[in-house]
Amino acid sequence: MSLIRCIFSILLYTLNTVIWFIPIFIFGLIKLLPIKALQKAMSWAAKKCASMWVTCNSLTQNVFTPYKLNVTGLEQVKLKDWYLIIANHQSWVDILVLQRLLNRRIPFLNFFLKKELIYVPILGLAWWALDFPFMTRTSKSQLKKNPKLRGKDLETTRKACEKFKEMPVSIVNFVEGTRYTPAKHQRQNSPFPHLLKPKAGGIAFVMQAMGDQISKVVNVTIQYPDGIPTFVDFASGRVKSINVHVEVMPVSEELIGDYTGDNEFRVRFQSELNRLWQDKEQQLTQLEQQSK
Numbered sequence: 001m002s003l004i005r006c007i008f009s010i011l012l013y014t015l016n017t018v019i020w021f022i023p024i025f026i027f028g029l030i031k032l033l034p035i036k037a038l039q040k041a042m043s044w045a046a047k048k049c050a051s052m053w054v055t056c057n058s059l060t061q062n063v064f065t066p067y068k069l070n071v072t073g074l075e076q077v078k079l080k081d082w083y084l085i086i087a088n089h090q091s092w093v094d095i096l097v098l099q100r101l102l103n104r105r106i107p108f109l110n111f112f113l114k115k116e117l118i119y120v121p122i123l124g125l126a127w128w129a130l131d132f133p134f135m136t137r138t139s140k141s142q143l144k145k146n147p148k149l150r151g152k153d154l155e156t157t158r159k160a161c162e163k164f165k166e167m168p169v170s171i172v173n174f175v176e177g178t179r180y181t182p183a184k185h186q187r188q189n190s191p192f193p194h195l196l197k198p199k200a201g202g203i204a205f206v207m208q209a210m211g212d213q214i215s216k217v218v219n220v221t222i223q224y225p226d227g228i229p230t231f232v233d234f235a236s237g238r239v240k241s242i243n244v245h246v247e248v249m250p251v252s253e254e255l256i257g258d259y260t261g262d263n264e265f266r267v268r269f270q271s272e273l274n275r276l277w278q279d280k281e282q283q284l285t286q287l288e289q290q291s292k
């Protein structure tokens with residue numbers, strides 16, 4: 001039965017993606033015309049199609065791989081506000097969980113992606129049409145070799161945020177920068193048992209570019225009672241329940257500043273993010289104990 005569930009789920013996910021990709025990509029092409037009102041209308045239409053894509057994916061999950069989504073704290077969110085979503089990252093399943101949890105409750109989720117992901121068949125072009133920002137991750141060694149690369153990520157974020165100002169949007173940032181694995185955790189020597197070290201740059205750049213426009217920060221903590229699943233585990237129906245805690249927080253003016261040029265602000269921002277990550281670690285421990 002698990003194999004049958006997996007085959008049917010993946011087939012339906014694929015078919016659903018192809019069906020909704022067509023109008024999304026067409027709207028993306030039309031947006032290339034330099035007419036601002038038309039671009040805004042096409043962005044709205046593309047996001048509506050993307051929301052329907054998520055709805056159909058959720059229907060597939062309900063029919064073939066049902067699971068219980070235990071949610072606490074999802075309050076005070078609206079469709080007509082701007083949000084910054086921060087979450088821990090353990091599996092590709094996290095994205096499906098966030099989409100199902102927040103679809104039609106807040107504006108469609110926009111993810112910052114590695115530039116290589118634009119080459120993913122079908123999805124890469126769909127993400128482009130939906131204005132997902134594609135980031136170039138610059139390592140410390142690359143910066144040493146070519147200092148001119150410094151600030152490129154901030155410039156990419158600024159350009160993306162200019163588009164985001166046109167209509168309400170939800171910007172998702174997995175603060176750890178990559179999915180949690182025991183090997184990565186050990187390599188980082190992370191002080192958080194369930195989490196990798198948080199990276200402040202991404203959300204600091206978003207706050208610097210859009211802090212005065214973002215309505216709330218939505219802090220999401222995802223916990224899998226039966227262990228961290230792979231996508232195949234999820235598509236096979238092996239995931240029976242998922243615990244999610246949501247905290248909707250106001251945007252503090254103290255967290256809006258020049259992250260790259262102000263050393264004092266950078267230290268303060270990193271300190272606040274570490275405090276937030278300590279709270280998330282406690283929340284994960286609590287969810288883990290409750291699920292036993």
